[in-house]
Amino acid sequence: MNKQFSQVKIRYNTDSNGQDQCWRLILDGDEVLVESVQIINAPVCTSRDWIESVGKFKHHISVNDCHVQIDTAGAALITAKV
Known part of the structure; x- marks a missing residue:
């Protein structure tokens, strides 16, 4: 994947x-x-x-x-939109 998003959590x-799969990325609402x-x-x-x-608050870095x-190894790189 290689895309731009308005919000990532x-x-x-x-x-x-x-x-394995330790992190959730919520990409414009899609996980x-x-x-x-x-x-x-x-x-x-x-x-x-x-x-x-789940009936509770979840906290994010946004x-x-x-x-x-x-x-391909499942590592995410997040950078400011140019």
Whole structure:
């Protein structure tokens, strides 16, 4: 994957076994699981959302207006939109 997004939220995947697919990327509302987040080269902020299906808040590192590349090993690289 190699695309631009208006909002990316990075959240630990609590369903992970701690070895595989440890991170959830919420890309303009669509979720993708990745092995790791290698680079974040863009302004970030924290955010939280109430997740109705689990009945609790989930916290994120959020990036707006960015480019996301996911390599074949499942590593995400997030950079500011040029």
